[in-house]
Amino acid sequence: MFEFLIHVAIMACLYGLLSLSLNLQVGFGGLVNFGQVILFGCGTYGAAIAFSHQLGPVAGIALGIVFAVVVAAAFARLGRNLGADYWGIATLAVAEVLRILANNEAWLTGGAQGISGIPLLFGDMPRPMGPLMTLGLCLVLLLAAWWLCQRLTTSRYGLALKLMREEPQLAASLGYDLAALKTQTLMVAAVLAAASGFVFAHYITFVGPDQLVSSETFLIWAMVIIGGSGNHLGAIVGAILMQFLFAFVPFVKDALGLPSEYVAAMRLTLVGGGLLAFLMWRTQGLIPERIGGKQNG
Amino acid sequence: MHKALLAAACLALSSLPALAQEVVLGAVVPLSGASATLGDDQRRGIELAVDKINEQGGVLGGKKLRVIVEDSGGRAPSALDAAKKLVTVDNVPVVIGEYSSGITIPVGQYLVQEGRVHLNIGSSSGKIRGLGDGSFSLIGLDNVSSGFAAQDVVDNKWKKAAVIVPNNAYGQGVAEQFQKAFSALGGEVVTTVMYTEGQTTYRRELQQMERSEPDVYVYSAYGKEAATINRESFELGINSTPWYAIYLSMCTSDADPKFVQGQYGLDLNYIGPDGAAYEAAYKAKYNEPFKTSFNGYGYDAVMMAAAAIEKAGSAAPKAISAALKEIGNGYKGATGDITFDADRQRSKQPYLKLKIEDGVQQR
Numbered sequence: 001m002f003e004f005l006i007h008v009a010i011m012a013c014l015y016g017l018l019s020l021s022l023n024l025q026v027g028f029g030g031l032v033n034f035g036q037v038i039l040f041g042c043g044t045y046g047a048a049i050a051f052s053h054q055l056g057p058v059a060g061i062a063l064g065i066v067f068a069v070v071v072a073a074a075f076a077r078l079g080r081n082l083g084a085d086y087w088g089i090a091t092l093a094v095a096e097v098l099r100i101l102a103n104n105e106a107w108l109t110g111g112a113q114g115i116s117g118i119p120l121l122f123g124d125m126p127r128p129m130g131p132l133m134t135l136g137l138c139l140v141l142l143l144a145a146w147w148l149c150q151r152l153t154t155s156r157y158g159l160a161l162k163l164m165r166e167e168p169q170l171a172a173s174l175g176y177d178l179a180a181l182k183t184q185t186l187m188v189a190a191v192l193a194a195a196s197g198f199v200f201a202h203y204i205t206f207v208g209p210d211q212l213v214s215s216e217t218f219l220i221w222a223m224v225i226i227g228g229s230g231n232h233l234g235a236i237v238g239a240i241l242m243q244f245l246f247a248f249v250p251f252v253k254d255a256l257g258l259p260s261e262y263v264a265a266m267r268l269t270l271v272g273g274g275l276l277a278f279l280m281w282r283t284q285g286l287i288p289e290r291i292g293g294k295q296n297g
Numbered sequence: 298m299h300k301a302l303l304a305a306a307c308l309a310l311s312s313l314p315a316l317a318q319e320v321v322l323g324a325v326v327p328l329s330g331a332s333a334t335l336g337d338d339q340r341r342g343i344e345l346a347v348d349k350i351n352e353q354g355g356v357l358g359g360k361k362l363r364v365i366v367e368d369s370g371g372r373a374p375s376a377l378d379a380a381k382k383l384v385t386v387d388n389v390p391v392v393i394g395e396y397s398s399g400i401t402i403p404v405g406q407y408l409v410q411e412g413r414v415h416l417n418i419g420s421s422s423g424k425i426r427g428l429g430d431g432s433f434s435l436i437g438l439d440n441v442s443s444g445f446a447a448q449d450v451v452d453n454k455w456k457k458a459a460v461i462v463p464n465n466a467y468g469q470g471v472a473e474q475f476q477k478a479f480s481a482l483g484g485e486v487v488t489t490v491m492y493t494e495g496q497t498t499y500r501r502e503l504q505q506m507e508r509s510e511p512d513v514y515v516y517s518a519y520g521k522e523a524a525t526i527n528r529e530s531f532e533l534g535i536n537s538t539p540w541y542a543i544y545l546s547m548c549t550s551d552a553d554p555k556f557v558q559g560q561y562g563l564d565l566n567y568i569g570p571d572g573a574a575y576e577a578a579y580k581a582k583y584n585e586p587f588k589t590s591f592n593g594y595g596y597d598a599v600m601m602a603a604a605a606i607e608k609a610g611s612a613a614p615k616a617i618s619a620a621l622k623e624i625g626n627g628y629k630g631a632t633g634d635i636t637f638d639a640d641r642q643r644s645k646q647p648y649l650k651l652k653i654e655d656g657v658q659q660r
Contacts (some may be wrong), residue, residue: 003385011374103464104491112466116402116424204373205406208399208466211373247378250367251386260340260366264329267370 004247006131010203012243013138016236017196019223020145020284023187023235026224027289028153029185031164033077036097037217039190041102042067043197046077048115049108049206057121061198068194069187071098078181092214094227114208119200138199142236146191150233152188161185170200222275228285314494319361320612322602323383324468324595325394325404326419328370332396339419340366342595345578357612369395369404375404376400377407390614391416393598396591398422398466405432413614414621416602418594420472421463426640431618431627435594435601435635437646439470445648446543447478448564450513453561455539459511461526463518464491465608471517473542487511492522499526500533509633517543524551531556545606545651547590554653563660565590565632572659576630577607586651597630604628 013271018040030238041162046064050056055063071094078090102109109115121137152158163171164181172178201207227238246267253263278285324343327336339585347364355361364385367379376395383389384407392408394421395401405428408415415432417425422440425432450458460475468491476486487509490502503526508516514535518526527549530536538555542548545562575596580588587593602617604624609616625637639645650660 001386004381007381007385008433009380011378026595042458058577083396106469110462111424112399113400113424114399114466114471116406117427206399210371210397210399216372245383246375250379250382250479254365261328261337264333264368264370267375268329272511276376 003128003131006128006135008247010131010135010138010245011134011247012240013142014196014200014203015220015223015239016142016245017138017145017192018220019227019235019239020142020149020232021192022197022220023035023224023229023232024149024152024189024192025185025226026221027230027235028158028161028165030084030168031182031184031185032084032087033075033091033186033189034214034217035091035093035195036100036211036220037214038071038095039068039193039214040197040200041095041098041212041235042071043194043199044201044207045102045109045136045197046259047198047201048118051118052115057198057202060201061195064194064198065191068190068197070177072186072190072231073183076179080179092217095212095214095217099209102212103143107138109209110207112209114206114210116206118205118207120202120205121199122152134199134203141199145195146232146236147210149194155233185206200238222271224285226278226285228287228289230289233284234285234287234289241286242271299400300608300651319355319363320606321387321389322364323380323387323389323597324364324366325369325376325379325383325390325392325400326366326595327371327396328366328368328402332371333417335589335591336369336371336591339359339394339595341579342585342592342597343393343589343599345575345582345592346596346599346603348582348654351600356606357610362599364393365389367445369400369402371397373403376404380404384408384413387646389604390414390612390617391460393418393595393602395419396468398425399424402428407521408432414596414618416601418598419518419591420466422466423474426642430641431614432641433621433637434633434642435597435630437643440474441644441646442543442563442648443471443474444478445646446515446541447475447482447484449561449563450479451482451517451652453513453539455484455513455541456528457485457509457511458513458515458541459488459490459506459509460486460508461490461492461514461516461518463494463522465494468492468517475515475543481560488531492518492526493523496522497525498529499528503530503533503535507533507591511538513539513541514549515541518548519552520551523548524553527552527556542557544590545653545657546587549653554656557653558655560653562651562653563652565646567647572631572633593632597616597632597635600630601625601628601635 022036025033043064046067047060050060050063075091103112122133160176223238223242226233228234249263249266325340343364351361360377369376383392391414393416401420405415409429409431417434460472472489488506492502531587540560542562545564549557550554605617605620606612628635633647652658652660
């Protein structure tokens with residue numbers, strides 16, 4: 001049980017990073033990114049490609065961040081002339097194009113068969129130290145990301161982001177460079193997502209294009225919406241809650257003696273029904289955004 | 298969260314007394330997501346085997362056999378959640394699964410690293426071979442089916458083949474292995490088309506293949522897409538050239554009989570000594586013929602695991618693994634003879650050579 005809890009906590013932290021990253025874009029900047037999973041994918045493929053070229057994990061994280069920043073720049077460039085909703089569709093399209101590229105460029109990405117055998121980060125350590133160290137790394141990453149997001153959004157920069165979200169024309173008239181704001185936000189968010197992807201690749205030990213389907217993006221969206229869009233703590237809580245619910249549904253099945261199909265149905269209901277319920281009755285999420293005050297995020 | 302932990306802890310405790318009277322195995326299959334139909338069929342095979350073993354008095358002197366089937370959702374993270382639950386909470390010695398190789402590989406790697414037995418029943422990617430000691434494949438990897446197909450095509454005196462397969466891990470594996478085996482036998486693959494799943498038409502792909510003037514079209518496709526490909530090849534008139542299906546029943550189950558008349562192909566062998574009884578049990582329980590060709594592997598996996606537990610006289614993973622290596626030498630399964638090679642993979646599979654001539658006939 002202990003090791004299972006460590007596993008669930010690791011996954012919750014990795015999703016927490018993704019959720020923080022999406023929240024920075026959507027919750028603060030109003031950037032409706034439907035291609036979030038590809039920023040994560042930049043991290044996973046960075047790790048995998050570095051591994052398949054015997055370059056080691058440091059090169060892996062560097063490669064992942066470079067990929068993610070380039071994709072973020074492309075997203076931002078696309079966004080210059082598009083309204084928020086059209087931009088969202090464009091990001092979805094770009095993410096799909098990149099996934100299909102990963103599926104076909106077998107010389108680089110291993111194609112649909114992916115890249116397997118990526119080593120565990122602390123695989124040499126005796127258990128349960130290895131998983132515990134991974135969890136420690138994930139916690140450090142999550143806290144650092146939280147601190148960074150908090151710093152960004154409680155400063156004047158954060159106010160500019162919120163102004164861009166609420167009144168883009170007003171923000172432009174006050175002299176804010178919206179294109180630069182978007183680009184910077186996307187790049188910061190992309191680095192967080194890539195970090196999550198890098199650890200994920202070394203934890204799952206396998207990277208393939210099936211991990212980058214668009215439904216994964218919407219899972220992260222559900223975490224942000226349920227947790228509370230526009231609040232960093234909310235985004236983290238949403239991710240942790242969803243991950244724990246997902247992981248513990250099978251235990252409910254065992255306890256009640258339900259057939260296995262119910263687990264599948266229950267998971268789908270949790271995501272879909274939960275999302276719908278929050279959108280209808282509690283749009284602000286579990287932990288709502290706080291308005292005003294320098295120290296509040 | 299505290300409550301959830303508490304509840305989980307209580308559950309873990311409450312299930313302890315039950316463990317003493319039963320032997321528990323685990324399975325991870327896709328019961329939701331894109332491959333849910335296949336995963337559910339795998340579950341049926343597992344269920345039938347559990348029923349049969351318990352009817353015959355269980356294992357290890359009357360202990361009941363139970364298989365905890367978990368849903369992978371068709372996602373690697375959820376599959377790993379399930380595998381970790383089975384290993385660290387339910388403490389099962391054997392985990393059966395999954396279907397997609399992108400999920401089977403990480404799950405198998407995890408199980409090998411934990412020293413448990415992994416039984417692959419659905420993935421045919423060549424990378425499965427490298428998973429390590431403790432991982433067994435009951436399904437022939439793509440080199441087995443593609444090698445058999447290449448030999449069969451050559452035996453029919455067809456020299457130039459055009460290949461169409463789905464653009465996923467399965468299809469890419471089949472295309473690569475077929476090309477390799479067919480060239481080694483002196484044939485030539487003149488075009489390889491990887492189709493995108495879920496399209497409404499495949500005319501462009503078919504016409505591209507037609508331009509290469511092959512002697513034979515070799516294909517492997519899933520139900521709905523296979524039906525579209527067969528209908529359009531009939532409409533374009535290119536079905537006058539022979540068609541060869543890798544897994545004929547999967548390729549033609551949803552098609553109108555007149556579109557697939559005259560097709561050649563290979564399929565799994567269910568005519569082994571255990572096979573006919575298995576097929577009858579499946580029909581009796583689910584009131585329909587086999588939904589996919591994958592349920593039999595689930596059945597064989599549980600039957601073999603139970604036999605290995607009996608032989609070893611213990612449900613410890615190491616003992617089961619050693620017993621499986623001994624049993625896996627001409628084991629009479631529902632899917633035919635099962636013999637493992639040095640890498641614990643099923644090296645040969647007795648496929649049937651079939652032809653559709655007013656219904657499926659054996660050649």
